[in-house]
Amino acid sequence: MRLATWNVNSLPARMPRVLDWLGSAEPDVLCLQETKVADSAFPHAELEGAGYASVADGDGRWNGVAILSRVGIEDVSRGLPDGPGFPEPERRAIAATCGGVRVWSLYIPNGRALDDPHLQYKLQWLAALRESARAELATGVPLALCGDFNIAPADRDVWDPAQFVGSTHVSAPERSALREILALGLTDLQPRALKGEPFTYWDYRGGNFHKGLGMRIDLLLLDPSLERRVTDVYIDRDARKGSKPSDHAPVVVDLAEPGA
DNA sequence: ATGTCGTGGACGCCACGA
Numbered sequence: 001m002r003l004a005t006w007n008v009n010s011l012p013a014r015m016p017r018v019l020d021w022l023g024s025a026e027p028d029v030l031c032l033q034e035t036k037v038a039d040s041a042f043p044h045a046e047l048e049g050a051g052y053a054s055v056a057d058g059d060g061r062w063n064g065v066a067i068l069s070r071v072g073i074e075d076v077s078r079g080l081p082d083g084p085g086f087p088e089p090e091r092r093a094i095a096a097t098c099g100g101v102r103v104w105s106l107y108i109p110n111g112r113a114l115d116d117p118h119l120q121y122k123l124q125w126l127a128a129l130r131e132s133a134r135a136e137l138a139t140g141v142p143l144a145l146c147g148d149f150n151i152a153p154a155d156r157d158v159w160d161p162a163q164f165v166g167s168t169h170v171s172a173p174e175r176s177a178l179r180e181i182l183a184l185g186l187t188d189l190q191p192r193a194l195k196g197e198p199f200t201y202w203d204y205r206g207g208n209f210h211k212g213l214g215m216r217i218d219l220l221l222l223d224p225s226l227e228r229r230v231t232d233v234y235i236d237r238d239a240r241k242g243s244k245p246s247d248h249a250p251v252v253v254d255l256a257e258p259g260a
Numbered sequence: 261a262t263g264t265c266g267t268g269g270a271c272g273c274c275a276c277g278a
Contacts, residue, residue, distance in 0.1 A: 009278085010266055012267095013265090013266060034278090061266090061277095112277085163261070203264075204278090205265085206261070207263085
């Protein structure tokens with residue numbers, strides 16, 4: 001099974017690129033974030049035409065998550081149980097069982113600045129995610145948490161750690177909240193570094209992509225049963241190139257059949 | 261470290277979020 005995650009920064013704006021990518025990468029399951037589309041306008045039919053069933057949770061201008069699958073989508077759940085709001089709950093989590101894997105598509109709050117209330121919201125959100133992950137692991141169904149975590153797990157996951165002192169995405173509380181999730185027994189898959197950089201996100205501004213000024217903030221967290229099945233993990237850096245790209249690249253994992 | 265995006269409201273630009 002090929003499983004991928006991609007923050008598309010507006011699905012309506014990115015449909016040509018997404019359809020293109022589905023055709024070339026042929027993922028079995030694709031988690032999307034920042035779809036920025038209301039459920040009533042979600043392009044289910046167009047994706048069905050490309051061979052993918054889809055489920056979504058979005059309310060328009062901001063946020064929005066979805067899961068696309070060609071290996072089934074069952075037991076869909078929207079939102080993060082007991083998650084915080086800002087002030088109301090936002091569309092940042094959807095889960096479904098696809099091909100025997102419990103897949104979560106997650107868009108963790110940005111945090112904005114270390115002294116911003118949004119950072120506390122982010123930490124509360126991660127704590128609620130940890131409790132959801134704990135409950136999911138207890139079911140025994142293979143679990144994959146996929147998405148834009150808005151956290152660079154280690155210093156090597158940003159282009160220059162010195163530039164990030166005092167910023168979100170690298171702070172001790174954020175990294176510690178992520179470590180607490182991993183401590184439940186999940187592995188942060190390390191993608192093959194293409195062109196020597198492990199990044200998944202490059203700001204649109206300043207030609208950052210071409211200068212290699214990126215971050216690894218899009219993560220695949222797998223439980224041990226899935227981690228044992230991994231045959232490859234990579235970032236599709238080419239998807240960040242060309243006309244009207246997202247500012248994120250897809251992260252892809254290939255899983256051998258269970259017991260293979 | 262920002263020179264860019266995407267969205268939507270009231271426009272032919274601005275505010276906001278990232």
